[in-house]
Amino acid sequence: MKFKAFLTDNGVALLEKRFIPALDKMGRVCHLYLTRDHAMFLHNLLNGDGVQSIAQFRKESLFDDYRISSQNDDRIAFLVDLGLLHRALRSSVNISIEGAAGAAATSNRLQIRLVKKQAPNSRQPMPFLTFETKGYKSAVIQDVPISKPLSRADVMELQSALDMAQDLPQTLVQIPDLLQLQNFVDRLKQVGDLLNVSITQYGDLHLQVSTTLTTVGSEFRKLRVLGVQVEAPAGDQVLSAQSRREVALQKGEALSVHVSMKHFTKTLHCHLTKPDCAFYGIAPQGSCLTVIFQFFIPGTRQTDKSISLHCRLPVLDTGSS
Numbered sequence: 001m002k003f004k005a006f007l008t009d010n011g012v013a014l015l016e017k018r019f020i021p022a023l024d025k026m027g028r029v030c031h032l033y034l035t036r037d038h039a040m041f042l043h044n045l046l047n048g049d050g051v052q053s054i055a056q057f058r059k060e061s062l063f064d065d066y067r068i069s070s071q072n073d074d075r076i077a078f079l080v081d082l083g084l085l086h087r088a089l090r091s092s093v094n095i096s097i098e099g100a101a102g103a104a105a106t107s108n109r110l111q112i113r114l115v116k117k118q119a120p121n122s123r124q125p126m127p128f129l130t131f132e133t134k135g136y137k138s139a140v141i142q143d144v145p146i147s148k149p150l151s152r153a154d155v156m157e158l159q160s161a162l163d164m165a166q167d168l169p170q171t172l173v174q175i176p177d178l179l180q181l182q183n184f185v186d187r188l189k190q191v192g193d194l195l196n197v198s199i200t201q202y203g204d205l206h207l208q209v210s211t212t213l214t215t216v217g218s219e220f221r222k223l224r225v226l227g228v229q230v231e232a233p234a235g236d237q238v239l240s241a242q243s244r245r246e247v248a249l250q251k252g253e254a255l256s257v258h259v260s261m262k263h264f265t266k267t268l269h270c271h272l273t274k275p276d277c278a279f280y281g282i283a284p285q286g287s288c289l290t291v292i293f294q295f296f297i298p299g300t301r302q303t304d305k306s307i308s309l310h311c312r313l314p315v316l317d318t319g320s321s
């Protein structure tokens with residue numbers, strides 16, 4: 001199998017400044033999955049533990065002169081340490097900037113490729129993701145160790161899990177300000193480790209933490225809704241937030257799940273990717289909580305379909321209380 005490409009300036013900015021720092025907060029190690037048309041960073045798709053995150057890029061949004069081949073329909077997947085990847089990328093960028101002052105622009109492009117090398121103290125060649133760039137007076141090669149590429153069966157399992165993770169909840173509500181939400185959740189997590197999330201088809205989001213002594217939470221009302229939406233019942237504004245939530249659940253116009261506060265907090269770190277919108281939704285039968293981040297083409301309100309990011313949080317308790 002072979003993979004080689006040049007990172008574009010836009011690709012470097014997306015990965016180094018935004019996505020890799022955010023994804024590293026989700027989990028240090030993830031799968032990097034490369035296909036003919038896309039590069040994807042995937043957390044926890046092959047196990048049921050922790051938050052699943054799927055960051056997907058069309059090859060043109062990251063790379064130039066993209067070349068990939070394998071006997072598995074030109075698909076390659078392996079595990080990579082995001083901290084090591086970020087360090088190698090950042091260092092390569094610094095060398096490239098140094099070279100830009102004294103070399104032609106075409107000579108300091110950042111190349112990334114899949115190689116096998118004999119590692120120190122090892123008798124077997126090991127796989128690496130290699131970054132190569134040229135400074136003014138030197139060329140620098142940095143090797144990021146990776147796992148052995150996945151077998152055909154494992155790649156098929158990864159692709160199947162990826163396909164299943166694309167299913168969207170029937171109702172999504174938009175959060176207008178992620179940083180405001182993060183500040184609120186930072187206070188909530190001082191109370192307890194289990195977060196109750198309820199979403200109504202009226203566009204209301206309820207976040208609540210309960211202990212034996214107290215219940216603390218907040219209601220975000222009349223949010224923008226994508227998907228299934230119904231009119232709020234007349235007179236609901238005179239009800240308490242708790243009563244509105246209970247009525248919506250009884251009428252089948254809301255879903256409620258419990259998730260780990262730690263998991264929920266992790267997804268809020270995705271604000272580092274600088275999304276333009278964020279949506280929350282609960283899958284049918286309350287199977288998971290989904291967070292979808294939307295990115296616009298710069299200078300417009302049109303969705304940038306070359307980039308996508310969403311997370312799925314496992315449910316700890318499917319009770320509706």
